[in-house]
Amino acid sequence: MSRRAFPAAILLVVSMIGIVLIGRDTDPAPTPFFSETGGTWMPAVGASGSLTGSWFCPGVPATGEAGVGGSVVVSNRDDAQLVGRYMILTDDGVVADREFSVGPWAQTRIDVDATVPDPTAFASIVVEIDGGGGFVEQIANHPAGNSVAACSNDTSPTWYLADGFTVDGSIDTLVLTNPFDEPVVANLRFSTEERESQPGQFKGFTVLPRTVRTIPIAELGARDEPIIAVSVEATAGRLVVGRAQHYVGGGRLGYDVSLAAPELRDQWWFADGERNDGISETYSIYNPTDDDVEVTVFFGGLPLDAGVEDLDPIVIGPRRVVVFDPYADPTITGPLAGDDAFTPVDGDEAGDDGSGDGEFVDFATAIGEIPLGRHSTVFSTLAQPSIVVERVLTRPAGESVATSVVMGAPPRPDGYVASVWHMGVGPTVATEQALVVYNIDQSDATVTVEAVGPGGPSVVPSLSEIPLAPGSIITIDLVDPDVLGQELIVSSTSRVFVERLLPRGGDLEGRSGSFLLPASN
Template identity: 70%
Template sequence: MSRRAIPALVLVLVGLIGLVIVGRNTPEPETPFFASTGGTWMPAVGTSGALTGSWFCPGVPTSGDGAGGEIVVSNRDAQQIVGRYLVLTEEGVVADESFSVGSWAQRTIDVTSLTSAPFASVVVEIEGGGGLVEQRAIHPLGNSVAACSNDTSANWYVADGYTLEESIETLILTNPFDEPVVASLRFSTEEREAQPGQFGGFTVPPRSVRTIRIADLGARDEPIISVAVEATAGRLVVARAQEYRGGGRFGFDVSLAAPELRDQWWFADGERTDGVTETYSIYNPTDEEVEVTVFFGGLPLASSAVNELDNPIVVPPLRAVIFDPAADRGGGDVVEPEASVPGDGTSDVGDDGEDDGIVDLQPASTELPEGRHATVFSTLAQPSIVVERVLTRPADGSISTSVVLGAPPRPDGFVPNTWHMGIGPTEPTEDALVVYNIDQIEATVTVSVIGPDGPSAVPSLTDVPLASGSIITIDLTDPDVLGRELVVVSTSRVFVERSLPRGNDLPGRSGSWLLPQSV
C-alpha cells in the first residue's frame, strides 16, 4: 500500500487556502435562464433575477399511518414571489398549483393532503429565481429534513444503504420532465458488485416517481449497500429513504443522493463520546482502486498529531468501505510531531542537580480525543468517491440514527460564509447548529432571524466567537428563533450542519445541512 496521507493532507490544506470566488457570467438580456448556483454542487441559495428557479424535492412518504410530508418555501426578499408546484407520484402528476409567498414570509405545502401514494415528489418553480425550498418527511421512526435540489443529473450515487435485520432502504427516482428516462442501476457491498438484470435498462415514465426497495434486488441483511443510478437517456432526481429498525440503528431519513463523484467530502459534525457510534461509508464506483486520506479538524492543540498517521484508506474498484474513526486508525507509522505541548509543567534537572529551566514536554496525542470533530475525506485521484456519515447517539434510554451526505466545495473552489435555514426547531434546542471554521483565522458568527421587515440579528447570537480552525455548537433556545427562517453568517468560511429534534415525541436528533449562499 502506498503511503500518501501527508502529501494528500498538504494538498487539501494548500488548496483550501487558495480558494477564490469566481465571478458570475452575465447572461444575454434576451435569453431566458434558470437560476444557477455555480455548477453542480450541493443544494444552494442562488441569486435572484433568473427567469425561473427550479427546486426538485427528494420525496416524502404520503401513505398515512403516521407517515407524511410537507414542502416549505421561504421568501428571502422584500418582494412577493410567485410560482407553481407539481406533485408527482407513480401515477403521474396529482397536483399542479400556483402559489405566492409574501415578503420575508414562508409557505408550507401539505403534500399528505394531496395524495396517499407510498412516496410523492414535488417540483417547485419560482418566477425570478428567488427563495429557497426544503422538505420535511414525517415518519413514526422520526422526522427528517432535507434541502431540495437545484438541478437534475444523469448520474446519482448513494454511499450508505442498510438492510440489517428489519431495516428498509428505498430508492426514490423522480422524472420531472415530459420524456421518459432510461437508466441502469448497480450496487456494491464490501464484498461484491452486482447489476440486477431487471435494472440493466429500466424506464422512469415522464413526470412520475418510481420506487425501488433495495432488499428486492437480493441485497438483504447488508451493513452497507452503495448504489449507482446512471441514466443513458434523460436526467432525473434520486433520493434514498432509509428506515433503521435494527442492527444497532434506529431512525428514519430521506435525503438526496449525490449527483456527482468528488475528490473531497466535508463533515462539520462528528463526535467521539461514550455510547456514540460514528462511521463513514465510502463508495468507489469507478474501475480503479482509490486511496482516501482522512483529516480531522477542530481538535485541541494537545491532539495536533492525530492527523499524522500515514495510512490511507484503500477503496477497491466498484466497492464500498466502512470507516470507523474510533477503530480504524491503527496500524500506520506515527510521524513524530515537530512541536509538542506542555506536560506537567515540571522542569528538568541537570547532571549537577540544578534546575536547568527546561520544561518537560510530552508528544502530542495521536488518539482522536473525546468530543466533537470535523472530518474531511480527500483523494489525489480524479473525482471518484462518495462519502456519507452515520451517527447513532444515545437518546433517553433508546438510540437515534442519522445519516448525512458530505458537503463538497463548489467546482470552482468556493466555500461560503453564509448559510440559510428555512426549517428549524420549533422547541428550544441546544447544540442545534454545528459550525466548522475551515480558515486559520479568528472569526465571529451571527444568527439572524427573518421577520416582517427582513433579517434581524438575534442579540444573544451576535458576534459569537469562532476560533481559527475550530468547531462550535450554537443553541437555538431563544423564543424569537423557534419555527422561523434563519441565516447564519460568519466572518470566515464555514460549513454548517443542523441537528433537529426528531419529533413525534421521539428522543434524539436528525442531522442535515443548511443551504449555502451562492454568489
C-alpha cells in the first residue's frame, strides 16, 4: 500500500480554513420523490432526511453498440432491507417502471441498457428509496473507457458546465432529463474561445415530461473548440443535466459522463492534482453572471519549501470562461476582463450557430515552480457564489494517454466539510493509488477504510489508522482482496476531500476520476 504524504505550508492551510468557515444558511430538507427539491450541495449520503430518498442519474449510453452501455448501483447502508422503485427514461418517455429491493448491507445493480427495449443515444434513471437509507451511483460503459458518477439528490432549474471539448472530432453531448409530469422550458447559453452565444433554437426550448433530450454541442455551432462552457436555465420546471464527453484527439483521449453543477459556488475544491512527466493539468473557471468576478487560487499538500508564489486574483469578465494552467508560461489570448471590445453574440442576430467575432478565453498566468508530485487545489471568489470550476487531467496510459474531467467539490452552504465519505463503486482488481485524500485541517489525523459486507461495515486491517499530516495529501492503494468489488467507507479524524481513480475497464490503461459521496452529518 502506498501512503504518500506531502506536508503543506501552515500559513496556506490557515488561509484555506478561513475560506471554508465562510457559511450561509443550511439547506432545507428535500421533499418527497418527484416533487421539487431544495438541496444545494453536491450529491451526499443521508442528505434527504425524509420518508423517501430520490436520486436522479445523469444518464448512460444505450445505443446497443458493442461495449456501450451502463448500469446503476444502489447501495443499502442499513441493517434492514431496502425497498424502492426506479424509472428508466429515454427520448420516448418512460420505458421501465419497476420495484426493487436490496438486502441489508448489500447492493443491487440495474442494467440500464439491457432494460431499454430499443437502442437510444442515452437513457436516464430515477431511483426512489423508501426511507432514504441508501445511495446511488451510475457506471457508463464505453470502448474509450468506463466512467463512474454520483447521481444527484435533487433536480434544479439551473445547471452549469465549465469545460467542454470538440477538437479533432471529440464529441461533447448534453443529456437533459425531465423526470416530472410537466414540460420544462429552458434557455441554453454557451461560451467558447471566441464568443458567448444564445443560439436561437435553444431559447425557450422544451424537454417533454418524463423524457430525455440530448444536445450534441456541435449543433450549437461549437465545432473544433478547445473550451466550451454551458449554462442551462429553466424558465418553467426543473430538470437534471449531465454531460457525455468522448475525447478522440487534441491531446485528450477517453470517455466521461458526469453531472453538471446545479448552482454556482464561491468555492471549489480538488483533492487530486499532479505535476509529472507527460501530465497535463488545467482548470476551467466559468463565470455565467453579469458581473466581473475575482477568483483566488490556493495550492495545498505542498512541501514547506515549495516556494510557490502568491497569485493575484484572476479577474473573469461576465459570461466568460478562463483556462488556468498551473505550469504554462504566462499567456493571454482574448480581451481582459471588462474589455469593451468583447461583445456577446445573440443567436437571433448571429444565426442558429451563434457564430460571431471576438476572442473570449483568458489563459491565466502560472504561479511559480510547483514541485513534482501531487497537490490539491481550491478556487475561491471570497464573495457571492458566482463560478463553476472543472479540472481536466490527462495522464500517460501505456503507449497512449487517458483524460478525466472532474467537477470540483464545494463545502456545504453552512461551511460543513465531511470527515466520512462513501463509495459504492470501487475497483474490482488490485489498484494502486486508487484513493486521494486531502486533509484541509491543520492537525494530525488518521484515515481508516471500512468494507461493507453482509454483517455491515468492518475495518480493513491493512487500511486502519493511516497517518495523515496537517494539510497533506495521501494516496491509498486498494489491493487487499477484502476491498475489491465492495462498498467502502473512508473515515478521517479530520475534515477531508476524497477522490477515487478507477481503472478505465477492459484492456484499457489509465484512470477515470470522480469524487466519493460525503456523509451529510
